[in-house]
Amino acid sequence: MKINSFKLFTLTISLNILGQAFAQENTGNIDSLSRHEFDYRMQMTLNRLTTSKMIPQYTEQFILADVNLDPANPRRFYNFSGDLSGRYIEVLSMAPKKSNRIQLPQLVSKLISFQQADGRFGSKDLIFTEDKISGEHMALLWGNGRLLVGLMQYYKEYHDPNALQAAKRLGDFFISSYEVCSTPAVSKRLEGMMAMGIICFTQYIEGLIMLTEFSGDAKYANIAAKTYPVLPPRGKQHTHGYLSTLRGVLMLYNYDHKPEHLDFVRKQYDDLVSSDDYTSFGSVREYFGHMDVDRDEGCSTADFLRLSFDLYKVTGNKTYLDKGEFSLLNALYFNQYYTGDFGHHVLNAEGSSPDFLHASWWCCTMHGLRAMYEVRNEYMTEHTAEGIRLNLYIETTYTDKKIGYTITKDKPSDGLQFFHIRLNSIDAKAGPVALRVPSWAEKMEVMINGKKISTPAKDDYLQLGNHSAGTVIRVGFKYRVSIHTGNAKSITPSQLSSSPVAGSLHYGPYLMGADDKTDPIFVAEPNDNTVYLKAITPVLASPAITGIRFPVRYSHSGFPSDLQSVLRPVGALTFNKHAYLMTRLQFASEPGTNKGANTQSMLNPFDPNAKKPSN
Secondary structure, three states: OHHHHOOHHHOOOOHHHHHHHHHHHHHOOHHHOOOOHHHHHHHHHHHHHHOOOOOOOOOHHHHHHHOOOOOOOOOOOOOOOOHHHHHHHHHHHHOOHHHOOOOHHHHHHHHHOOOOOOOOOOOOOOOOOOOOOOHHHHHHHHHHHHHHHHHHHHHHHHOOHHHHHHHHHHHHHHHHHHHHHOOHHHHHHOOOOHHHOOHHHHOOHHHHHHHHHHHOOOHHHHHHHHHHHHOOOOOOOEHHHHHHHHHHHHHHHHHHOOHHHHHHHHHHHHHHHOOOOEOOOOOEEOEOOOOOOOEEOHHHHHHHHHHHHHHHHHHOOHHHHHHHHHHHHHHHHHHOOOOOOOEEOEEOOOEEOOOOOEEOOOOHHHHHHHHHHHHHHHHOEEEEOOEEEEOOOOOOEEEOOOEEEEEEEOOOEOOEEEEEEEEEEEOOOOOOEEEEOOOOEEEEEEEEOOEEOOOOEEOOEEEEEOOOOOOEEEEEEEEOEEEEEEOOEEEOHHHOOOOOEEEEEEEOOEEEEEEOOOOHHHHOOOOOOEEEOOOOOOEOOOOOHHHOEEEEEEEOOOOOEOEEEEEEEHHHHHHHOOOOEEOOEEEEOOOOOOOOOEOOOOOOOOOOOOOOOOO
8 A cells, every 4th residue: 555655754644645545445536535534534435345456345245144144154243144234235225326336226135035934134043032042142133133224224215115025024023022032031141241232132223213114114113112121221231232222212212202212312321421431532432331352343433423413403402413523523533444444443541552453344344434424414414494504514515405515625724724615506495504603613704705704603503694506605713722631621721730631632623642653752651741732833734634733842751851743633543554542641831840951853843944942
């Protein structure tokens, strides 16, 4: 890969440069994506799923290996029948049809041919009685649950009656399994089984609600309502299954509008984000309860951000919107590998440790892309009685029946990061357009067709009035700088003193970090350094977040010094092969008496000809 030869330590990398490195392997037409980081990331993963340049390749045989079982020559997790195949069908149903080298109708038709007589997919030898339920039964239920969701998403897009009939037979199988899987004895037996625990049973709520919506038969939703009380407290269990269950319960609320469903989800969510299981990246680890393997998971991250955004859609509470956006730009972006895969990364108390490439091609790669489609299609734009709200500043093109627009990241100016929004289409009856005023911005400046406007915000939205196709909106933000010290507390650099405070640095919507490919001396042992934030001038580089640089002065904990370094958004590590990363640092106001003779910077990030820093 050409990326190995990049001189990343120059810190001038841009998405356009990165695109040149990945053009042959991934996109092929990077020019159209060079100012669209969100689209670029989506294209990376879509190409991973639909081209033959990487292994394992997503061939028909490979995809269907979890329903067309071959135990003598198995694909990994074949016993989680329908897990990979269901996810693949789900996400490719949402992709542009011309992008898929495997034709979904033929793939789904072949998959349906492997359905067992009782409606299940996978092993027909597993007997579902209360005394026999084990982890293997849960594995089959898990995979079949993901497959039901995939069939429903496919039916939504393709309207294939055969897919709906297969889904109904599978839903009937889930109904038959309810009585034997919902007993206290089974729950007790499955305690501590993590990814093969009771969450494999409760997670199929999502597919059942979709099945009721598309079939019109309420019996599936009725079973879903009886199932979710089986979910145990967070404790020590698999986060993906737990969060998928909560998303299913929220879908149940959207179906029947019973407040107890919403109350349940909000209580569990609020409890989670106030606990140690909520990470500084804005998501969760693979397992609740700090297990021996302490790492993240792309699926769980995708679930968390979708749950956050869905709670905003239901409640209108902007705290959920903020958390979903932060999870997207930090946890999900960080989770993505340079191959386009999503997966796992080893976490530690300070940030993340480098390891081998934990690319989870069997689940996370598809689930991560699925979340990004959801972000673009469901959360960017909000239609209200007052008009249209544009909620997220991500670089992509959005279109629905009422409005179409394109957002690109524009060149920064006067300390502001600008976004260029062009209205491609808009219904005359759609109403006025409003821009979200994000909590991470100190200042917001807007120009419409080159003319600066001055309009007071209302309910955290800037009202722009009615506009027509062709209107160009240029919006700039001065990013807020804050230090998050834990327990939902934060301070500004002006509140720092000479006594160091431990925390994570947020620059606008981004979590900033120090990594050993940018500055190996900073993160080398001992690395309990003190970063000084009395006077800072972050550098905004267009077009990608990978170009944002946060120059800092610091004193190294190992020797008297007054040095320079650079913090960068953690999402930039996607293109840097995930070096050792520190996000929890020590911050103080100014060097004070700790100034030493070592004043040069190893990387001299401010300017190759810059003078040594001084007080």
